[in-house]
Amino acid sequence: MKLNFKLNIFFLIIPLFLLFNSCVSTAGITKEKITSPEVFSTDMLVPQELTWEKVRPGVEMTGFEIPSLKVTWHCVKIDLYTPGIQILNEPQQKNLGKLFSVKKYAQDTKAEIAFNSTPFDLRGKTYLPVGITKSRETIISKANERYCTLCFSKTEDGFLRAYIMNSQSEDEIEEFDYAFGGFFTILDDDEFISFAKNKRSRVGAGISDDGRMLYVMVATPKFSISDRNGLNYEECARIFKKLGCDTAMQFDGGHSSSLVILGKDVEKPFMQRKVPTILAFKFTE
Secondary structure, eight states, rough: HHHHHHHHHHHHHHHHHHHTTTTTOOOOOOOOOOOOOTTHHHHHHHSSOOOOOEEEEEEEEEEEEEEEEEEEEEEEEEEETTTTTTEEEOOGGGGGOOOOHHHHHHHHHHHHHEEOOOOBTTTTTOOBSSEEEETTTEEEOOOTTTOOOEEEEOOOOEEEEEEESSOOOHHHHHHOOOOESSSSSEEEEEEEEEOOOBOOOOEEEEEEEETTTEEEEEEESSSSSSSSOOOOOHHHHHHHHHHSEEEEEEEGGGGGOOOOEEEEEEEETTTTTSSSSSEEEEEOO
């Protein structure tokens, strides 16, 4: 009886251990310009007719459930020329290594849109960003030239414009007001760049109209304790292209994935974790 009890505890603990160590991390990720045979076609990933729902002036949302994969995704499209738009982010310098609930952060800051962003050091338990964080021209965390970055600059009219850079060289991003590191570019000039074949919850960003339009897409399996199903990166790229993007990249995913709109969870995986890196948008008009 005691032996059976111990075995039951063992088999309960092991999946939980694997769960909380299965976040997309910076270790072991290699870029492969190949097409995985597991990639689903665009027609299976995106509905024939996309319907965009107005969230607020300058913001629209769409989504889809992929029946064959039991995966849902939602995308929010933001017109960066919308008056009164502001970028919010964590970490700030004083909050390096601190963990946040994306939903609570959005509610506390009154941000209409919030999602997790830059990968972080999970294995070392420091929870520091692994990649650049630049906010209002202040470098908060160091660049990692291996990975890409989502950058923003202000136009002469005071609006925002987004750019996706394939690396995080501090020299290259010096001209930008904001920069947030991700993993790799997955769509570049309409070309798919495939790597990391495994399927998980995903968080990504894409742009169109010369950076005026920003797309944030989060995909999660409907129920997966180990987060071993979801989408791979090329499937995400196919969705972004169908949504109208010419360039797209990936942020951290796995159990860190989160998309909060108007204070509500729109996408989140089973047993979602708190994160140290958040990118959010607030509107003052």
